[in-house]
């Protein structure tokens with residue numbers, strides 16, 4: 001008897017309900033969700049759709065190595081999966097063995113060994129930014145970021161109620177952020193974000209330049225965040241770490257680039273003592289810990305420097321193929337490309353609309369690139385970012401197609 005009443009009730013309730021609308025009209029949408037898109041990923045999506053439709057796409061849009069993780073890392077992961085011991089969370093800052101290996105890496109590369117307690121393992125460097133911004137700043141704080149620069153800094157800050165403010169780092173500034181610009185502002189920023197080698201320009205700050213920035217931040221009470229994710233990928237200069245020169249700096253790095261492990265999603269941060277407790281609490285609440293088995297496998301990456309150095313040589317060869325093969329009007333006034341795996345090519349003599357240019361290049365020649373407006377909302381319409389992290393064959397073919405595309409554009413105008 002009871003069962004039939006319940007069933008009747010359910011049926012009658014269903015009849016009363018209107019179908020659910022998924023358009024979301026009339027329901028609140030947060031202001032912070034109105035972020036600009038990350039165009040490189042939009043281009044990737046379009047390029048993948050064309051690829052699925054049978055087109056032979058060359059991917060120069062996305063900043064990731066085409067190579068896989070080294071075999072010792074794969075083997076270590078298999079072993080940790082087989083022995084079934086890596087099934088729980090780790091502590092918020094991650095496996096001690098990995099943090100000790102990271103400390104050893106700093107010792108061998110930069111002659112400084114950060115305490116294991118100050119190292120936090122994160123889910124890629126992307127979550128490290130979120131932790132750093134939340135631990136160090138309050139809503140409304142101003143953080144200076146280079147223009148052009150990695151778009152996620154700006155987008156994430158805006159999503160968190162922080163105020164990103166650009167400092168020019170274009171051709172007039174030698175593609176490097178100039179501190180004087182901040183001194184002319186009505187108030188100094190609470191934070192300064194730098195990246196060397198830089199995405200999208202490949203600019204590498206030398207040790208003296210880095211020391212000047214570190215000392216300026218120290219003198220002015222500005223929190224420095226140094227994104228060192230492209231360390232190891234400098235072709236003629238050496239990368240120095242801000243860890244050596246500013247006691248309050250937050251250092252961020254990752255296994256995604258030099259270590260060729262983008263999809264493994266492990267990064268790290270080195271924190272000043274003052275931010276350890278806050279960062280621990282933030283990580284506990286944001287993602288609890290990075291994936292355990294992957295953290296353990298990452299320890300083996302520090303045995304594979306020879307393989308990574310071979311990748312670096314290939315990137316340099318790819319860069320040289322682009323610089324010698326692309327039309328000079330694109331390369332003569334391009335950014336220096338001294339590091340990372342990007343050429344920020346100047347297309348101002350060909351177009352004043354990098355988005356349409358990138359779309360046409362993808363449609364006509366199946367070459368995916370990223371329009372400069374992703375990195376620079378003011379002057380980015382004059383630039384195109386080409387990632388040369390792929391294979392030399394692909395780069396050579398890309399050069400052929402880009403030259404053909406530009407030739408066709410020119411003859412269409414003539």
Ligand SMILES: Cc1ncc(COP(=O)(O)O)c(C=O)c1O
Pocket residue numbers: 063123124125126127150195198199227229253254255256262266267
């Ligand atoms: C400058 C810079 N920082 C951080 C990241 C994010 O890297 P991940 O989250 O994979 O460590 C990227 C990715 O392209 C980048 O270019």
